[in-house]
Amino acid sequence: MAAAEAKPESMAISSPTPDTAQELPTSTATPTTKASKKLSLIPLIFLIYFEVAGGPFGEEPAVKAAGPLLAILGFLIFPFIWSIPEALITAELSTAFPGNGGFVIWADQAFGPFWGSLMGTLKFFSGVVNVAAFPVLCMDYLEQLFTVFSSGLPRRLALLGFTLTFSFLNYMGLVIVGYTAVVLGVISLFPFILMSFIAIPKIHPHRWVSLGQKGVKKDWNLYFNTLFWNLNFWDSVSTLAGEVEKPQKTFPLALFCAVIFTCVAYLIPLFAITGAVSVDQSEWESGFFANAAEDWVDGYFADVAQIIAGKWLKVWVEVGAVLSTIGLFEAQLSSCAYQLLGMADLGFVPRFFGVRSTWFNTPWVGILISTVFGLAVSFMDFSDIISSANFLYSLGMLLEFASFLWLRRRWPAVNRPYKVPMGLPGLVIMCLVPSGFLVFVMAIATKTVCMVSGLLTLVGIFWYFLMNFCKSRMWLGFDTVRERVEDGDVE
Numbered sequence: 446m447a448a449a450e451a452k453p454e455s456m457a458i459s460s461p462t463p464d465t466a467q468e469l470p471t472s473t474a475t476p477t478t479k480a481s482k483k484l485s486l487i488p489l490i491f492l493i494y495f496e497v498a499g500g501p502f503g504e505e506p507a508v509k510a511a512g513p514l515l516a517i518l519g520f521l522i523f524p525f526i527w528s529i530p531e532a533l534i535t536a537e538l539s540t541a542f543p544g545n546g547g548f549v550i551w552a553d554q555a556f557g558p559f560w561g562s563l564m565g566t567l568k569f570f571s572g573v574v575n576v577a578a579f580p581v582l583c584m585d586y587l588e589q590l591f592t593v594f595s596s597g598l599p600r601r602l603a604l605l606g607f608t609l610t611f612s613f614l615n616y617m618g619l620v621i622v623g624y625t626a627v628v629l630g631v632i633s634l635f636p637f638i639l640m641s642f643i644a645i646p647k648i649h650p651h652r653w654v655s656l657g658q659k660g661v662k663k664d665w666n667l668y669f670n671t672l673f674w675n676l677n678f679w680d681s682v683s684t685l686a687g688e689v690e691k692p693q694k695t696f697p698l699a700l701f702c703a704v705i706f707t708c709v710a711y712l713i714p715l716f717a718i719t720g721a722v723s724v725d726q727s728e729w730e731s732g733f734f735a736n737a738a739e740d741w742v743d744g745y746f747a748d749v750a751q752i753i754a755g756k757w758l759k760v761w762v763e764v765g766a767v768l769s770t771i772g773l774f775e776a777q778l779s780s781c782a783y784q785l786l787g788m789a790d791l792g793f794v795p796r797f798f799g800v801r802s803t804w805f806n807t808p809w810v811g812i813l814i815s816t817v818f819g820l821a822v823s824f825m826d827f828s829d830i831i832s833s834a835n836f837l838y839s840l841g842m843l844l845e846f847a848s849f850l851w852l853r854r855r856w857p858a859v860n861r862p863y864k865v866p867m868g869l870p871g872l873v874i875m876c877l878v879p880s881g882f883l884v885f886v887m888a889i890a891t892k893t894v895c896m897v898s899g900l901l902t903l904v905g906i907f908w909y910f911l912m913n914f915c916k917s918r919m920w921l922g923f924d925t926v927r928e929r930v931e932d933g934d935v936e
Contacts, residue, residue: 546787
């Protein structure tokens with residue numbers, strides 16, 4: 446588009462040729478704003494941790510659904526078939542294409558602008574629903590401490606205050622968000638570390654091999670959704686790649702540390718609690734992601750803390766849960782905002798979506814749009830919408846796996862500072878296993894979820910053609926980097 450300003454060559458996300466090793470640029474920052482500080486290793490590890498988990502909160506339904514043994518096996522095995530492949534793919538593609546936008550860039554470079562735009566829409570819808578979930582979770586835990594937040598105007602005002610306050614923290618800068626995540630992570634995990642140590646003398650190992658109480662039917666839908674929602678979103682941090690210090694080196698190490706950190710944070714409390722207490726299996730309920738926000742009301746970990754050590758630890762766990770929701774909210778909001786920034790850089794949304802603050806160099810429009818969407822959903826009864834977000838995320842991940850394999854096949858010589866140490870056949874097998882699980886998650890979805898997900902997918906398709914129409918009529922300003930890059934693509 447002639448009216449749009451072209452970016453300097455250093456900011457373009459160029460398409461590499463198949464025969465020439467080429468290092469792609471790392472910055473998508475707008476040149477009219479001051480340079481912002483970059484994320485270093487430790488804050489990035491904790492941001493990834495909060496993108497994925499945020500603590501053991503939410504793993505309890507796996508015990509309720511299938512008993513202690515299968516819950517433990519799930520959190521032991523599932524990282525190898527899901528989390529590690531997703532983290533490896535994120536490490537390779539984030540270092541090969543280190544710009545804001547992450548998975549949007551990958552789908553665009555692999556299959557073209559239509560698929561890049563659709564990937565962005567699917568992941569954005571999924572992300573903002575999660576943004577909406579965390580203030581609700583925070584209120585559900587706060588009401589255990591202060592009953593005034595259980596319903597009515599005080600609850601609605603608290604939801605609004607939470608969302609606006611911590612959205613402003615995002616506006617102040619990603620480095621601030623990163624170090625806040627470090628503090629929140631340490632404080633929210635400490636009561637679980639303490640509870641696990643206190644539980645050691647009370648552990649009876651035979652409880653770990655229990656398949657659950659007799660007569661209690663296995664709920665496989667709940668079980669697999671609990672594992673899925675507690676161990677996914679590793680790729681969300683890819684939208685921040687342009688804001689990371691030396692991403693080619695930092696990203697792989699941060700993802701490696703975060704995978705170990707997250708798995709240990711889930712397994713130690715699970716081993717300790719299932720071994721130390723023997724209670725009615727039906728009481729193990731708390732996981733929001735498998736059902737809806739209201740299921741978090743009676744956080745079972747908090748009750749177990751009281752059984753093991755007394756009410757003081759129960760209160761500490763509940764405070765830790767509140768702090769964890771803050772970290773989850775900050776991490777997910779950052780991912781959504783910088784995704785919009787990356788999509789603006791690629792010309793998938795109007796240039797206005799990528800405007801940065803002159804004070805903090807943060808994408809304030811992206812933060813505002815993500816916050817408004819999150820607020821709108823947070824006041825709704827959204828159990829089916831949450832399941833739809835799960836469905837949309839699965840669609841996006843299937844497209845992401847396909848993009849990864851096609852990029853490796855099409856451009857094998859591209860400079861990849863980190864490269865998954867497998868040939869193409871091994872990579873296909875690595876992606877087939879989690880892809881099968883994604884298909885299973887979508888197959889067990891309800892008709893309502895399928896209809897809502899189908900409608901939102903159609904919205905994404907309509908959005909792509911609407912933006913193309915606006916470009917052709919020159920109604921809105923778009924960056925032209927994407928069109929100029931396509932002219933040099935190799936067929």
